[in-house]
Amino acid sequence: MLPFSTLLPINKASAMPVYQQIANGLIGLIRDGVIKPGASLPGSREMAQLLQVHRKTIVAAYQELFTQDWITTIPRKGVIVSERLPEIKPRTFKAAAKIPAYAGNTGFTFNKIGSYPGAPARPGEHRLIINDGFPDYRIGPVDLLIREYRSLFHSPAVKHYAAYGGMAGPLSLRNELTQFLTETRGLNIGPQNVLLTHGAQMAIYIAARLILQPGATVLVGEPNYFMADMIFQQFGAKLVRIPLDENGIDVDAIARICRQKKPALLYIIPHHHHPTTVTLSADRRMKLLELIRRYRLPVIEDDYDYDFHYSGGPILPLASAxxxxxxxxxxxxxxxxxxxxxxxxxxxxxxxxxEAALMRRMIDIRSDNLLEEALAVLFRNGDMQRHLKKSVKLYHDRRNHFCNLLEQELKGIVQFQQPAGGMAVWAQFHKKHPLPAISARAAAKGLLISNGSAYSYGTVNHNALRMGFASLNEKEQQEAIAILKTVV
Structure with missing residues (x-):
């Protein structure tokens, strides 16, 4: 029901009778489109209570509206706004009404984010998707997670989980992550060094917000994870792009820049670089650590899929040194x-x-306490570790199968290096086959694939994309590559 007590203000000091004020107010609401033709109005008794007037006043107001053909009464339905209004014909009612408050633009200016490259299509539009490098949710221990979530929900402690909790996230999961990261990555940390966030993207945003000032210089790879680039640019930073090759980012180039003027931040993905999938070599890693210590260089190390390595042992992160x-x-x-x-x-x-926890609370006041407590249980009982071991083997097989398909079916069209780990292949298409055209033609055949715009800026056009293989089984991989073969 509309808030008639607010919409129909009454001035009892006015020379106009109260019933006439109510009648005129309702006519205005109908004219403005707030009350539509055919809508029901409250009965006289209910409206009198809402407006704190005598019922006879409402009866008089309704009689005035009835006389002018603004309303009618229908047995068992009550007071109804006329379908055929006295001043506005039904066919022109919408045109005559005011534009709804949220139908147009704002009445003020605001900061614009800009465009999102390669915006995804609506769900359900495509039968197959080659994504950016996502896991296969069908094999994840989601049922186990739901089991623990349900168990915690029905436990006496649920009232505790429903509270705000620690600003850095539940201590139970931070404890489990401390042990897991120490054992797998060699990090020397305690739970006081861990902040939980809604995904790695939020963590990048918070860290950058605390470090950067407008005009700051940020060193990034060329190419680089485009969402990180967008974050830095939104904070007014200037991006300096550092070349990459098969051994990772050019550390000598970083050194030359540091000798001239210390940058505000280095953003680096040394393990399975996004998007190219290359890994920083051991010698460059040692050189970079020396630069970090010498210049006290702030670094965001994004290690989004460290656990998925297929060729030999993974190189420890910079953070472990x-x-x-x-x-x-x-x-x-x-x-x-x-x-x-x-x-x-x-x-x-x-x-x-x-400080990061304080900022997290400003933008996300409450953690997903119950979900994070359930995740802690999966780590504690070993379910997560067992799942990781099985999924690494499965994704290893899927990587091999996918790369074989690319080599057999798209040879001469796609250039790539088999990644040592991760969930995607960095595929560069021959310039004769522009990705926007390939993406459009593939979409018409039921395959969603990026158009490569995320890695095209200024005069740079890599005509390349990340082709995720982990979320597709072998049959789906064959179908997807078959479609690509037909459209190129």
Whole structure:
């Protein structure tokens, strides 16, 4: 019901009778389209209570409206706004009414984010999707997670979980992550060094917000994870793009820049770089750590899929070495479970985590306490570790199958290097086959694939994209590559 007590103000000091004020107010609401033809009005008794007037006043107001053909009465339905209004014909009612408040633009200016490259299509529009490199939610321990979630929901402690909780996230999951990251990545940390976030993206945003000032210089790879680029640029930073090759980012180029003027931040993905999938070599890693210590260089190390490595052992992250507190380490559990389980984490010195936790609460006042407590149980009983071991083997097989398909079916069209880990292949298409055209033709055949715009800026056009293989089984991979073959 509309808030008639607010919409129909009454001035008892006015020379106009109260019933006439009510009648005129209702006519105005009908003319403005707030009350539509055919809508029901409250009965006289109810309207009198809402407006705090005598019922006879409402009866008189309704009689005035009835006389002018604004309303009619229908047995058992009550007072109804006329379908055929006295001053506005039904066919022109909408045109004559005011534009709804939210139908147009704002009446003020605001900061614009800009366009999102390669915006995804609506769900359900495509039968097959080659994504950016997502896990297969069908194999994740989601049922186990739901089991623990349900158990916690029905436990006496649920009242505690429903409260705000610690600003850095539940201590139980931070404890489990501390042990897991120590064992798998060699990090020397405690739970006070861990902040839980809604995905790694939020962690990047918070860290950058705390570090950057407008006009700051940020070093990034060329190419780079485009969402990180957007964050830095929104904070007014200037991006300096550093070349990459098969051994990762050019550390000598970073050194030359640092000798001239210390940058405000280095954003780096040393393990399975996004988008190219290359891994920073051991010698460059040692050189970079020396630069970080010498120049006290702030670093965001994005290690979004460290757990998925297929060729030999993974190289330990920068955060595991002696960096003197200058590396903010960021990771995600979404890659281990499913993209819709949004849990990421930030690892940093305690005083930085304290500030980051305050900022997190400003933009996300309450953690997903119950979900995160359920995740802690999966780590504690070993379910997550067992799932990771099985999924690494499965994704290894899927990588091999996908790369074989690319080599056999798209040879001469797609250039790529088989990645040592991760969930995607960095595929560069021959310039004769522009990705926007391929993407459009594939979409018409039921395959959603990026148009490559995320890695095209200024005069740079890599005509390349990340082709995720982990979320597709072998049959789906064959169907997807067959479609690509037909459209190129």
């Amino acid at each position: 002696d960096h003197e507190g200058n590396v903010i380490y960021i990771g995600s559990l979404a890659k281990s479970l499913a993209t819709f389980v949004r849990v990421g984490y930030m690892i940093a010195p305690e005083h930085f985590i304290n």
